[in-house]
Amino acid sequence: MxxxxxxxxxxxxxxxxxxxxxxxxxxxxxxxxxxxxxxxxxxxxxxxxxxxxxxxxxxxxxxxxxxxxxxxxxxxxxxxxxxxxxxxxxxxxxxxxxxxxxxxxxxxxxxxxxxxxxxxxxxxxxxxxxxxxxxxxxxxFQRTLHRPSTAILPNQVAATTQQRGLKVRGQQAADLLTQFDNSIIAYPEDNMTSRPENLKHLCMTVDREARQPCIMVSFDTYRGKLKRSTRRFTFPYHKGPDGQTIQNILQHLRLNVVSPSTTAFMTQLIKSLFNLWKQKEAITISTELLIKDDGTVALYTPRMLFDDAAFKSAGRQADVHALRDRDAEDPAELEAEAHGIVYIKLEPQNPDYNIGTLVNGAGLAMNTVDAIANHGGNCANFLDTGGKATSDTVKRSFEIILRDKRVKVIFVNIFGGLTDCGMIAEGVMLAFKELGLTLPVVVRLRGTREEVGQKMIAESGLQLHAFDDFEEAAEKVIQLAREETAKAD
Known part of the structure; x- marks a missing residue:
């Protein structure tokens, strides 16, 4: 779903x-x-x-x-x-x-x-x-046979890629808040010399089960107590939080006995955060609150998450997405994104995470990483080629995975629903020939034209190990990772 x-x-x-x-x-x-x-x-x-x-x-x-x-x-x-x-x-x-x-x-x-x-x-x-x-x-299968191989070009895939993931924090988040409402006092974490006492937590987000916006608040920000002291307050999207909702929030934050000026400030703050969240199409806006002795309220360490789809599919919220700091991001992840691939390094400082993964589909990619761990191995990365991977996408994926020097073996796990397994096999062999691969590669192909893809891999004469059973493929991947690690030692 x-x-x-x-x-x-x-x-x-x-x-x-x-x-x-x-x-x-x-x-x-x-x-x-x-x-x-x-x-x-x-x-x-x-x-x-x-x-x-x-x-x-x-x-x-x-x-x-x-x-x-x-x-x-x-x-x-x-x-x-x-x-x-x-x-x-x-x-x-x-x-x-x-x-x-x-x-x-x-x-x-x-x-x-x-x-x-x-x-x-x-x-x-x-x-x-x-x-x-x-x-x-x-x-x-018949549609696959008659489909032109160039139906989806790599640049078209990249143009339609949608990844929720624009994080805004630090001074940029503080500036965005104060520009939206100049009565807001916000301090980014960069400017915090020490953590104030008696902070409270507030987060504007979506309650998935209620299918409504919600404000999550906690009167305690310490990690061990945060979940127990957190409560959700939902409200209609088109109306925003009403007076009773705001009063309930203040009571849960134990602010129902504060001065009228503090109550008025908090009411304005909550309405401003909702308006910012709605107008800028945010997923979450979270911050910590401090009630000062003079009755004013200060925001500490504000953080925001925005949906890339609004910008990438329709060009909306260009001002917000211009805040993206690409210099602070992993070059390999940026290169992957340019080719319509989602690549994330896992535990980058741990040399034992040495199995590269190339999978089509986020759910299957996550399950692959989990299952390899249960078999005793550790995956160096998460890589989702997308549901419509092409031979060029596969080759690009190999290039990105190989940038991680920890990788000792690569596991290609493809379920061909939208994806043609023959095309994936072409991409694997293309990567071997053009990249001069020396690492062993285990390939599991299931789905559309799997027999064709498996035959191509088996007859390639390359250092490829083809499987249709996941358990056998996973065991082979871990065995090869151990053997390659022993060679390196």
């Missing part, structure tokens, strides 16, 4: 449909970091299992357990916002609810067959039904 901040459907909506659908005998749930939908799903599943004599078996995977903190993971915009649960907690919620958890989508087939058999279902009948329904893939 995607990880959009405002989603049209959530897990519980879908689970209710599947509960009453006679043709549904088992359910697969795929989640990722961001939002709180998995927690609500776990609560629903717990209640469903307790009220149902023979509940339908449910299996699930959660992507992003090894995701880079504070980063947007992939083209689809997967990110953990303020107050969201970490991927590991979501995994634990579902497991406690009785869901069978896997660490990679490739494991769903065998796991679900076992669950259906354990529930007394006719697994062979289900397999025959699945085989019949998969015949629809012939139409996809």
């Amino acid at each position: 995607g990880g959009d901040p405002v989603a049209g459907t959530n897990f519980v909506d879908a689970l209710r449909v599947f509960e009453h659908d006679d043709d549904t005998e088992g359910i697969i749930l795929v989640g990722e970091l961001g939002g709180r939908a998995e927690e609500e799903a776990a609560d629903w599943i717990t209640a469903y299992n307790s009220r149902t004599e023979c509940p339908k078996p449910i299996a699930a995977v959660i992507g992003g357990i090894r995701a880079a903190k504070g980063r947007v993971m992939g083209h689809a915009g997967a990110f953990g916002g303020p107050g969201d649960f970490a991927a590991q907690k979501k995994y634990n919620f579902l497991k406690r609810a009785g869901v069978t958890m896997v660490d990679h989508p490739a494991k769903f087939g065998n796991v679900m067959k076992g669950l259906l058999a354990g529930a007394g279902k006719d697994v062979q009948k289900t397999k025959r039904s699945a085989a019949t329904s998969q015949r629809r893939g012939i139409h996809t």
Whole structure:
């Protein structure tokens, strides 16, 4: 269903449909970091299992357990916002609810067959039904055969790339606030010689489950107490926070007995932050508050996150996006972005993170990193080529991965839904020939024209290891990483 901040459907909506659908005998749930939908799903599943004599078996995977903190993971915009649960907690919620958890989508087939058999279902009948329904893939195959190979050019991919990820902080964030409302007093972290006492926290963001804007406030900013003291206050997008909402916020911040001038200042501040958030199409605006002895309110360490889509797709908010400081960003990540690729280094200072990954799709890329870790390996990067990867995209991805000198082996894990596996194989071989690759490469291709791609890899005569099973591919990747590391030592 995607990880959009405002989603049209959530897990519980879908689970209710599947509960009453006679043709549904088992359910697969795929989640990722961001939002709180998995927690609500776990609560629903717990209640469903307790009220149902023979509940339908449910299996699930959660992507992003090894995701880079504070980063947007992939083209689809997967990110953990303020107050969201970490991927590991979501995994634990579902497991406690009785869901069978896997660490990679490739494991769903065998796991679900076992669950259906354990529930007394006719697994062979289900397999025959699945085989019949998969015949629809012939139409996809025919379209692939007649599709021009230049239908999507690398520069076109880059032009339409959308990554939520413009962070504004420090003096730039403080200036943006004061320019929007000159009554706001804001101090960036750069100017803080010491941390004031009695700070409070306020964040304007989106409540994904309520599908409304919300203000998250806490009367305590210390990490150990922040979540317990945080409360969300939602309100309609077109109206903004009304007087009662603001009064409830002040009470939670324990400001209901302050002077009328402080109350008036806080009311104006909250309205100004909402107007800035709305007019500039922000995802989050967060800051710490200090109530001064003279009744005024000062903002400390303001931080903002804006949606790149508004600028990249329609040219809106050019003034905000002009604040982007490219000099402070990783050159490899910038180069990847220019070619429509999302690349993020993982634990860049740790030499043990030595497996390069090249994957199409953010969810699969996150699951690949997680599953490799569960097998005992460590991935040096997250790389999402996008759903429509081309041979040129694959070659560019290899170039970017090879910039990281920690990498000892590269794992190409492709599920060809929109992607032609034959084209991916061409890209892998192109990279070998033009880049003079000496590192071993493990390639797993599944999906559209997978037989063609696998045959091309197997017959290439290059240092390539082709697999269609994820478990075998993962074990080979880790084995090769250890062997290459031992050679280097």
